[in-house]
Amino acid sequence: MSVRSPGDWPILVISVIGSILLVEVARRVLNRVGRKWALARHLVEHCTWAAFSVAAVVAFNVAFQPGMFGDSASDRSVAGTVERILGLVTIIAVTWLIVQATYALTDVVLDRLVLVEGERNRRARRIMTQIALVRRIAAAGIIVIAVGAMLFSFPQVRALGAGLLASAGIAGAVVGIAAQPTIGNVLAGLQLAFSDALRLDDVVVVEDEWGRIEELTLTYVVIRLWDERRLVLPVSYFTQNPFENWTRHGSRVLAVVYLRVDWSVPVPKLRDGLYEFLQANPLWDQKDWTLQVTDVLPNGLVELRALMSAADAPSSWDLKCDVREFLVDFVRDNYPDSLPRFRVETPESRLGVPDNK
Structure with a gap:
């Protein structure tokens, strides 16, 4: 049995403060090293x-003695309660540190993948999506194990263990039925991530809305729309409904502009002007382009389609707007007679009678 000493409490306080100071020294060292070492920077960001x-709790555990409260029955009861609380807090702190360290380690990889461009960008985004989901699963698993360890630190819970195991089959069936939508979403999230059907930063069209995949979790997907709104959908939506993925096999996107004009429009001149404009536009990737007459509309207008390629979806949208503006100005300034017009045939015009109005 330990005997209470007047110096026990100061030693405990000094131990806790000393451990915190050691962590602070380590943080400052890693902060300096982090200018060149990415892992050190992420460890400081996540684990401080x-x-x-953890340092404070471990130091408290090492320096704490049950006899510090006294030797009476009530004092020993208080000391036992404190020890139990310390055990729970230690599990929580260590779990927190492990999860944050896991995120710091994976952030090093994610930072490198973000910088990948060109043809390897699609593969990099697929790996980013998978890493993000796997680390969430790992964090959830660590937390579940920690909660189990906390529960089994109570003798009453350990005593109920046999009864819980005996009824595990029935409980599992009930929980499985109740959690069927959640489990389905989790499985759908894993399916999307590892089947390469959807990746972070993919350009998609969902529910007639255009946007990018901003966040992909085990239960929901966040799409950042073109106007900065956020569309949040359950993961199971993407396994049960069709959607457009513009960057499924690459980031290049074709921009399309339609122009309805009169029959008198000189298409070769318009085609030459478009090519000259595209060559001077930095948004064009210098690969694909064309201008074609695609239809003659019932209202008497001719439909022209301008097609040009861009490196990614945002560039494609801006290029499309630039080309549309150029074509409108080009036709208006150079060929005003080719602007859209509707012809009406009257009995007088059919007979060649001049209109005196």
Whole structure:
């Protein structure tokens, strides 16, 4: 049995403060090293407060003695309660630190993948999506294990273990039926990530809305729309409904502009002007382009389609707007007679009678 000493509490306080100071020194060192070492920078960003809490709790555990409260029955009861709380807090702090360290390690990889451009960008985004989902699964697993360890630190819970195991089959069936939508979403999330059907930063059209995949979790997908709104859909939506993925096999996108004009429009002149404009536009990737007469409309107008390629979806949208503006100005300024017009045939015009109005 330990005997209470007047110096026990100061030693405990000094131990806790000393451990916190050691972590602070380590943080400052890693902060300097982090200018050149990415892992050190991410460890500081994610693990600082978790490391402080672990250091304080561990130091408290090492320096704490049950006899510090006294030797009476009530004092021993209080000491036992404190020890149990310390055990729970230690599990929480260590779990927090492990999860944050996991995120710091994976962020190093994600940072490198974000910088990948060109043809390898699609593969990099697929790996980013998978890493993001796997680390969420790992974090959830670590937390579940920690909660189990906390529960089994109570003798009453351990005593109920046999009964819980005996009824695990029935409980599992009930929970499985109740959680069927959630489980379906989780499985759908894994299916999307590892089947390469959807990746972070993919350009998609969903529910007639155009946007990019901003976040992909095990239960929901966040799409950042073109006007900065966010469309949040369950993961199962993408396994049960059709959607457009413009960057499924690459980031290049074709921009299309339609122009309805009069029959008198000189298409070769318009085609030459478009090519000259595209050559001077930095949004064009210098690969594909064309201008074709695609239809004659029932209202008597001719439909022209301008097609040009861009490196990605945002560039495609801006290029499309630029080309449309150029074509409108080009026809208006150079060939005003080719602007859209509607012809009406009257009995007088059919007979060649001049209109005196």
